Amino acid sequence: MLDALKQDLLTAVTYLKDQKIRFLGKGSMTIVDRANNLIVAEPAPAFPSSSIADMLVVDLSGQVIEGNGTPCTDFLTHLEIYRAFPTVSCVVHSHAMYTSAWAQAGRDIPMYGTGHLDFFKEAIPCTRAVTSAESESGYETSAGLCIAETFQKKSISPEDTPAALLFQHGSYIWAPTAQEAANRCVALEQIAMLAYLTEKINPEITGLPRNIIGHSE
Numbered sequence: 001m002l003d004a005l006k007q008d009l010l011t012a013v014t015y016l017k018d019q020k021i022r023f024l025g026k027g028s029m030t031i032v033d034r035a036n037n038l039i040v041a042e043p044a045p046a047f048p049s050s051s052i053a054d055m056l057v058v059d060l061s062g063q064v065i066e067g068n069g070t071p072c073t074d075f076l077t078h079l080e081i082y083r084a085f086p087t088v089s090c091v092v093h094s095h096a097m098y099t100s101a102w103a104q105a106g107r108d109i110p111m112y113g114t115g116h117l118d119f120f121k122e123a124i125p126c127t128r129a130v131t132s133a134e135s136e137s138g139y140e141t142s143a144g145l146c147i148a149e150t151f152q153k154k155s156i157s158p159e160d161t162p163a164a165l166l167f168q169h170g171s172y173i174w175a176p177t178a179q180e181a182a183n184r185c186v187a188l189e190q191i192a193m194l195a196y197l198t199e200k201i202n203p204e205i206t207g208l209p210r211n212i213i214g215h216s217e
């Protein structure tokens, strides 16, 4: 069932592993089949997955329809992102170092250069903290709702800026395809590192001026 999507997922997660984007295997990736309301997910723990036979097919309630094991604990966060952003077909969750440093610091990643613009049209927004009451009712679902709330409150397009920092945690990145999501995940880590270095070299730096926007590549 859904073998083509399973292969897409396996190829993308293997790419992320090769890019060393996953700290000790932390992170997760899923693909949704919107026509059938099914999600292809890695089993927990995420690695090693070496065959499409390892991949799970899960319904929107989190019940495993095919495969052995359970989906990642943050599956419910992925689910809320799919609900909030109907054009998204693949979600990646990453604990990559520089991206997670910005998330832990509770700061948006500012747009300091044209390399940022190549992938994201605005600063990468960081969510508010998940409250203790929200955590008690379900941290993962609340985290996904926090991401959706951030985009709505700041009027950010999830298509133009397809990534969010989850405060005190890590990042979520999404795309219409698995490989595109994986590429954006790698790009985000590079952008996070560049932004950190930019502020180190020049603490007075401000965001990219409007006249530069439109001149990426």
Ligand SMILES: [Zn+2]
Pocket (backbone or CB within 6 Å): 027, 074, 093, 094, 095, 169, 170
């Ligand atoms: Zn996580």
